[in-house]
Amino acid sequence: MKVTFPHMGETYIALKGFFEDLGVDVVIPPECNKKTLQIGVKYSPETACLPLKVNIGNYVQSIENGADTIVITGSCGPCRFGYYGILEKEILRDMGYDVDMIVFDPPSEDIGRFISRIRKITNNKPVYKVADSLYKGYRIAKELDDMNKMMFAIRPREIKKGEVRRIYGEYQKEIEKAHGTREIFKVIDDNKKKLKDVRIDADRKVLKVGIIGEIYTVIEPFVNLYIEEKLGDMGVEVDRSMNVSEWIETNMFSKLLGFNSERDIDKAAENYLKTAIGGHAKQCIGNAVLYSRKGFDGLIQLLPFSCMPEIVASSILPSVSRNEKIPIMTLVLDELTGESGYITRLEAFVDMLGIRKETKVE
């Protein structure tokens, strides 16, 4: 059995560590690229949201590299993501690929099934071993988020432009060669040390922009056209409202134990959106309010074209922007997003934020 899974930012590193510790063969899909998107767009339903299309591309490229089992997470509504597993299997079947698809619905939905599926892919490894690897995988996700935060802070302040990019490039080559959680931890650690040595101008005044919106488009750099890097190069410190380790915390641990780890966010969103409406719409609104309280200069909402919950959020955000006095820009992403138009919009937004900040000080 050779397991593969779709890309979502750097999640693959945590998953790779998890599976390799348990002795499962993993095929990592090639980093998302034009070809991935082309395959996905060709075979997916026309108005399906972008993540589904990229997923299909990932699967096909992995299957070409020998994968025969696909592992993804699931949900039970009301967002479209809940039906991904089913439809993706149908699409692959019509393309002539006969692969096994294992969908992990959140453990709070049906814990028995969750465990039986874990046992299935791990060849009945003892539970404590699975739990241990799962925890290590989560720790990797946590480390990665930490590393990303460092890069977000250093990039706009680096004295020699492009330093972070160079280090990150080296790291990407290293991480490919690393196997098992122990090696992965080491690579991340080394990289962090390198990042610490980057010379920065600590006094430089930088703008702070929060990225809010739909989780996949926030986390997957190929889909958001490397927005964090682009903004960093424009002298903006970025903050991601959502990352993988938090997602694991809320979906795997908190919901199972029945407490709400996002109480702050829910409370902040209360005035604008009373009920959770699926996806991350409520988190998007809540985070927007929290960011403005933290004194961020502006926010960018990312969503895949036709995303149902985020459409609701995007129609509420103008009120948030007005009441909380923070500029918010919405960027809709799909397979037709052109890079130059995208950059223009980012530049205009950043310029506007800069001017706003200057005039405010006076």
Next chain:
Amino acid sequence: MKIGIPKGLFYFKYYPLWKTFFEKLDCGVVTSPTNRKVLDSGVKLCADEACLPVKIYHGHVDSLNGKVDAIFIPRIVSIMKHEYTCPKFLGLPEMIKNSIKVTSRIIDTTVNLRGQHGDLFDFAMETGSIVTKDRYAIMNAFRDGLHEQHEFEKRLKECGDFESALKKDHDRNIPRPEKIAILGHPYVIYDSYINMDIAKKIQREGYSIITPQMIEDDIIRKYASKLPKRHFWTLGRENLGAGLSLLKCTDVKGIIYLSSFCCGIDSLMEDYLERQVARSSNMPYMKLVLDEHTGEAGFNTRLEAFLDMVRWREQNESNVSTHG
């Protein structure tokens, strides 16, 4: 008190219930006709990426705004246990409030039958108490409403036409034996403005129509359960179940799926249905996608071509197996 009910979305499912309920509580019920002006103002006010029915709904709210004492925009989270409607309906009152400056009062009570404790009467009480303090009257009005709704659904089951089921004047003529199925959400297939009166057009060509609301619930449920996952979209389940059940009916000559552009539910469930239809039957199947730019001429051409194809198939193909 004058209450405005926007003529869109769940209007096409529950209007008789709401109308009777409010009228029994001595309220006047007002709706506005769907026309170009409503559509245009909806498109202007609503978020760009929303689907056509949501935009039209915005237009209706805008046209009722200020002319009535209250506008009824319920938050319909779930109309079936363990299921949801659509994320956009969950946030509909918020979408409206943040896009339109509504001067009339908004009644945005919640219908949520998803969990164990979901109760329709709670919703009735909450809504009714805005109008009157008399709990007994609210109960009675709601009971009458449910009765009316039930009668309406019976009529709709017979004729498949929203307007005539509403007016109680549906013709009881013997339907033509050959049927074309129209699938889609109620607010698309029964809104003759959005779908450019497709039902009449099909009937003129000598077919009678069949819609998901004309099929028995347990049949829909049975066929919908072929999906290897628990359904969480009520509207998606209905269409999938209806579509799959029709494949076995010999009097159904073709299926037309009416979808609105960017409908999230249809983007997956319609695709799933299409794949099943193509794989397991030779039923003619067409998907028509509607948005605010849809031109009627192109729409008619596609419909005519489809019906021609269905007819030729009946006349010229002997339906005898060609491989012996």
